[in-house]
Amino acid sequence: MTAEADARKAQGRYEGAIPLLKRALALYENVLGTNHPTVAKALSNLGVLHRERGDYAQAEQLHRRALAMREKALGPDHPVVASSLNDLSVLYRTKGDYARAESLAERALALREKALGPDHPDVAQSLATLAVLCGDKGDYARSESLHQRALAIREEALGGGHPDVALSLNDLAALYRAKRDYAQAELLSERALAIQEKALPPDHPAVALALNNVAVLYGKRGDYARAEPMHQRALAIQRKVLAPDHPDVAQTFHFLASLYLDKGDYARAEALSERALAIRKKALGPSHPDVAQSLSHLAALHIAQSRIDEAVATAGLATDIQDRNAAAVLATGSEDQKRSYMSTLVDQTHLAIALHIQHAPATLDAARLALTVLFRRKGRVLDAMTGNFASLRLSRDPGDGALIARLTSVYSQLAAEVSRGPQNAPPAQYRERLAALEQQREALEAEVGKRSASFRAEQKPVLLPDVQAAIPEGAALVEIAQYRPYHLRPDTRSGHWGAPRYVAYVLGPGGDPAFTDLGEAAPLEAAVDALRRALADHDLTHDPRPAARDLDRLLMDPVRKLLGDTRWVFLSLDGPLHLVPFGALVDEEGQYLVERYLFSYLTTGRDLLRFEDRKAASREPPLILANPAFDESSAPPAPEATHRGVRSIDMVTQRLLPLQGTTAEARTIAEFFPESRVLLGAHATEEAVKAVQGPLLLHLATHGFFLPEQPVPAALLTTPGHSPTLAELAALRQRENPLLRSGIALAGFNRRRSGSDDGVLTALETAGIDLHGTRLVVLSTCESGLGEATSGEGVYGLRRALTMAGSETQVMSLWQVDSGRTRELMQAYYQRLAGGAGRSQAMRDVQLAMRAEPSTAHPNLWASFIVSGDWRRMETQVRSPEAGKVAKGARGCACEQTGGEPHAHGAWLAALLGFLVAARRRRSPRA
Known part of the structure; x- marks a missing residue:
């Protein structure tokens, strides 16, 4: 009976096999x-x-019974147990439960590799199972690597014509299709189909799968005449051997519906889409990702039919399912895995925006849907990582603290390894060391996610009315996003998607959202680059006003029409717009926008809800660190490296000079915080910063850096004996985490000694610092606000790292700044905080004062610093110092502080500031 059942199963005759197996x-x-x-x-x-x-x-019931029996009879580490684990993993993946599926697949793979060796066909099965899961979650690089390994094992062990080889080819083809590499996908799919048709009966379900895969790719290149009959043949096979409500049948209906939609046959497309949706709801449940796929397809169909209300409603159902599933996936996994998963939702996010902007601009529900989707998805990975770290930081479980400590240690090791470079090791060995540390980082971040999953699962979905209720009176939120238009008829190069564009939504504390399409991304981003170059001009010889006006004309002119009389603006930006100080734009009257608006910078409008829900209290007094001794350090000595390789040619050729003026800056700021701790010179170490635990304030006055990516020479990656130059070693940073390319310099920087505390504090290491409860971080450094600007996830640099670490507000610069002017600006900023101004308002007041003084009127001098995060006044103890008195050096200070007169320029700035603030008090927005 078993043999007969196996034979029927091999032929795809499942209905006939089940009774035999039951007997x-x-x-x-x-x-x-x-x-x-x-x-x-x-x-x-x-x-x-x-x-x-x-x-x-x-x-599931049968697989769980089998697993329990096998573990009891054979032990938990037997390879047969791995078979049950793999079976359950495939089942949970089919049901959309990726977390459980991945855990089981990883365990099955580990058991099989240990018991059977790395080249066994059962190992290939586990590799393929895990690879498909990674593809579902958007981790295409790992998925491809696992698929390639599974394919190689199967070809070697089973022969090139075996059906399992075809399975691997089909899986790889599906992956390349998801990556939009249609040519490679078609080659693999056609090869898989040839194997299946030769090795299996003509009506086997695997043949139907292969037919569908090839047909989809023919459809992608517009060859509908070849695609349609192949889909129909696949459907005929499935109807013969599968139940009528099987998910594979629904998948074929979906493929056919997509083909008919592209051909413009909307009636047939709708009928098949509805059938696919009904089957999926019944077989998979109402929240399965495939249900969301069917709903999104129906929404696109309704757009094509000009049934806008139905399109909006259907798209809303699809996005609700996607966001619920995203919450579960983002609760676990590393940051890279989270980013990969969110990338799978990009098309649906664009569809929601395009539905409103292109097809339903007058439909209020469409505007609300688009804005809600942005609130839920923009900056979602940053939010998830911040929540993961916060839940473990606040946990009383010693194991949680130990896990965070291990992760921060790996961050430090990775940063130090990249900072030192290969030293005397061959490039291949160096890359292996980096890869090993990256794997540890991924694993530990994933473990952090698992341990905090229950906390993250409790988070409620974001609703537009909740965000609107958090907008203060007199203010407006401007949510800017990049999207791609949706075209009803696809082309063979870009499919349904057009060139990127920007849109701005404006939402006040009451009323309906408004919007304006800002046009194509390319000219706007070119204007951003032009303005940034003009503002960063250190000679102050070029007038930045023309570039500032050009960008304002593209960006803020349309938004101003929607703002009306509002003068307080919350900005949630996207892509390279994050790197622009909006106060330096020039309006149609030739006025800098800082004179017209108070800008408060957010990652997403969702931040307004987070600021209302502040939980962590400050646990330490302020820490003020300045004038690091770059040639020395108070940290214990470490063995000198035999070769001081560093990560960029910029840092190889540059030795940093002391910033003597920052000592006075630190002393002045300490006057506002009598309990503060001041660290100068050799005491201003990386180790001291890493040791903090939620100080009220963290002020760092030193050099900052941001290193852009550079190409990696092919010889460095492919030639084992290649001896790299310093420039080539610098180019390895392309393969680094972007958080390793920005940071600040601390004591001992010029020595670049070995060890994890090498005088270079990277953004990656900063993310592991405990800043929960820290109300304000001020980076009085150059370019501290720069990083790798991404669409949907903000800037990968110190700004992101400080948010992940738990700080509420960050003050950072966008270009290289003059040390003396920075010192004066900072003194005036803290003076305004002491006077009760909000954290954003205080910076605006200082910038207005500098703008009014001829010697500092150029925006290069006043516009560099922006305030990101919580805009409100600090609820504690920024105290205005008594005249003539200076606070003593706090615990651990490297010097004895003495009294003294402030810099003359600082004195006039404070006086002018008081006059201007009084003059503007009635018409300036307040935080």
Whole structure:
């Protein structure tokens, strides 16, 4: 009976195989008892058949029984146990439960590799299972690597014509299709189909799968005449051997519906889409990702039919499902895995925006849907990582603290390894060291996610009315996003998607959202680059006003029409717009916008809800660190490296000089915080910064850096014996985490000694610092606000790292700044905080004062610093110092502080500031 059942299963005749296996199972139980391994095998085989039929509840019950029997009879580490784990993983992946599926797949793979060796066909099966999961979650690089390894094992062990080889080829083809590499996908799909048709009966379900894969790719290049009959043949096979409500049948309906939509046959497309949706809801449940896929397809169809209200409603259902699933996926995994998963939702995010902007500009529900999607998805990975770290930082479980400590240690090791470079090691060995540390980082970040998953799962979905209720009276939120238009008829190069554009939504504390399409991204981003170059001009000889006006005309002119009389603006930006100080734009009257608006910078409008829910209290007094001794350090000595390789040619050729003026800056700021701790010179170390635990304030006055990516020479990556130059070693940073390319210099920087505290504090290391409860971080450094600007996730640099670390507000610069002017600006900024101004308002007041003085009127001098995060006044103890008195050096200070007169320029700035603030008090917005 078992042999006959296996034969029918191999032929795809599942309905005929199930009764035979049930009879065999009953016989085995009568003869061998209920706990025998043979019984477990029968249960497992029967579970696979039920899964193939789409009966997932019965399949799960059978697989769990088989797993329990095998673990009891054979032990938890037996390779047969791995078979049950793999079966359950495939089942949970089919159901959309990626977290459980991945955990089981990883465990099965580890068992099989240990017991069977790395080249066994069962190992290939586990590799393929894990690879498909990675592809579902958007981790295409890992997925491809695993698929390639599985394919190589199967070809070597089973031969090139084996059906399992075809399975690997089909899986790889599906991955390349997801990556939009259609040419490579078509080659692999056609090869897989040829193998399946030769090795299997013509009506086998695997043949239907291969037919669909090839047909989809023919459709992508517009060859509908070849694609349609192949889909129809696949459907005929499935109707013959599968249940009518099997998910594979729904998938073929979906493929055919997509083809008819592209051809303009909307009636047939709708009928098939509705059938696919009904099957998926019944077989997979209402929240499965495939249900969301069917709903999104129906929304696109309704757009094509000009049924806008239905399109909006259907798209809303799809995005709700996607966001619920995203919450579960983002609760676990590393940052890279989170980013990969969110990348799978990009098209649907663009569709929601395009539905409103292109097809339903007058439909209020469409505007609300688009803005809600942005609130839920923009900066979502940063939010998830911040929540993961916060939940463990605030946990009382010692294991959570130990895990965070291990992760921050790996951050430091990775940063130090990149900082030192290969030293005397061959490039290949150096890359292996980096790869090993990156793997540790990924694993530990994933473990952090697992341990904090229950905390993150409690978070409620973001609703537009909640965000609107958090907008202060007199203010407006401007949410700017990049999107791609959706074209009804695809072309063979870009499919349905057009060139990137920008849109701005404006939302006040009451009323409906308004919007304006800002046009194509390319000219706007070119204007951003032009203005940034003009503002960063150190000679102050070029007038930045023309570039500032050009960008304002593209960006803020349309937005101003929607703002009306509002003068307080919350900015949630996207892409390179994050790197622009909006106060330096020039309006149609030739006025800098700082004179017209108070700008408060956010990652997303969702931040307004986070600021209302502040939980952590400050646990330490302020820490003020300045004038590091770049040639020395108070940290314990470490062995000198035999070769001082560093990560960029910029840093190789440059030795940093002391910033003597920052000592006075630190002393002046300490006057506002009598309990503060001041660290100068050799005491201003990386180790001291890493040791903080939620200080009220963290002020760092030193050099900052941001290193852009550079190409990696091919020889460095491919030639084992290649001896790299310093420039080539610098180019390795292209393969680094972007958080390793920005940071600040601290004591001992010029020595670049080995060890994890080498005088270079990277953004990656900063992310591991405990700043929960820190109300304000001020980076009085050059370019501290720069980083790798991404669409949807903000700037990967110190700004992001400080938010992940838990700080509420960050003050950072966008270009290189004059040390003396910075010192004066900072003194005036803290003076305004002491006077009760909000954190954003205080900076604006200082900038207005500098703007009014001829010697500092150029925006290079006053516009560099922006305030990101919580805009409100600090609730504690910024105290205005008594005249003539200076606070003593705090615990651990490297010097004895003495009294003294402030810099003359600082004195006039404070006086002018007081006059201007009084003059503007009635018309300036307040935080």
